């Protein structure tokens with residue numbers, strides 16, 4: 001009954017109003033799995049390739065009809081008849097059919113959509129929720145949400161250099177309470193920004209996008225908002241940033257243009273982060289440096305690795321080979337996990353295994369261009385990694401993931417465990 005009998009692709013829209021790919025996989029039993037793929041703006045150069053039509057007469061060239069065609073023709077005939085539970089074999093078959101290292105012939109967007117739809121169809125046929133299908137009996141850990149409440153960089157039209165300022169509501173007993181605290185801080189932040197005559201329109205991931213005079217000002221606002229909402233900064237709600245270092249790098253140095261600081265070297269930037277970590281409850285820094293600056297990353301790890309979670313996004317692009325190199329060269333202690341950076345579920349699971357087995361942390365992540373698809377919520381619970389990054393609580397494509405986690409927590413009942421307390425305890429020790 002797990003035999004794949006039909007595969008359909010279609011062009012749908014993402015949260016930025018750009019086209020993206022959806023796939024449906026149908027099994028002999030009639031069970032159907034549907035998956036949409038997201039799309040990034042601050043992409044790593046070594047990410048698997050998202051295929052776009054380039055035909056300017058449709059969506060300014062961003063259409064995905066070629067990827068849809070690849071699903072309906074090439075991928076459909078390759079996976080038809082296979083057992084949907086054989087995820088690794090299905091993904092290997094699609095990879096080999098594509099034949100390129102970056103999945104550029106058929107498109108990583110096409111391949112990932114089919115890969116995820118297979119898993120969802122198989123889970124449905126097993127009558128299991130996706131997180132249980134992926135993670136088995138141990139899938140009981142609810143992740144700490146990294147809530148991006150101030151947007152800058154390429155995700156917003158403002159002067160902030162740092163792409164994401166996030167809340168880390170970890171000092172709570174349940175995901176529900178942690179999310180509530182994050183949302184209350186979000187509202188307190190809005191009131192504070194308004195009172196200071198800043199705009200409260202939101203960026204791509206639903207965080208506010210004010211024109212603050214400096215990155216420190218953003219951190220100050222956040223600490224004040226945590227207090228105004230009645231929480232203890234650091235202990236209950238900590239802070240995190242994604243500097244998106246590759247976007248700050250000009251080829252010669254790093255620019256914090258909003259602060260009028262230009263041509264910084266890695267040492268200057270690391271010193272700046274050290275000051276922020278000293279003065280604010282910043283517990284996690286993602287992409288502190290550019291993807292090619294491995295020496296800079298080593299410096300960052302040596303200086304802050306003992307007390308801060310240092311997450312590699314563009315530098316690793318969810319690629320097992322790059323993660324292995326990063327572990328060998330000791331450049332970070334955590335990895336951002338994005339399904340569409342690598343392009344299949346199996347390779348994503350391999351990246352997760354490699355990361356967690358090495359004692360590093362993994363953060364399952366959305367993209368800045370998202371859809372209503374909630375796969376990452378189930379993946380975060382399924383792999384029990386304890387951390388998810390999926391934006392703020394003011395846009396439907398982000399709340400879809402949070403709401404899915406609320407439902408999973410309810411379903412798990414007393415057996416569910418929120419990761420916050422042990423993450424906090426480990427960082428405090």
Ligand SMILES: O=C(O)[C@@H](CO)OP(=O)(O)O
Nearest residue numbers: 040041042043366367368
């Ligand atoms: O840099 C990031 O981590 C992501 C998601 O927040 O952004 P994008 O999807 O634009 O790469």
Ligand SMILES: [Mg+2]
Nearest residue numbers: 242286287313
């Ligand atoms: Mg990032």
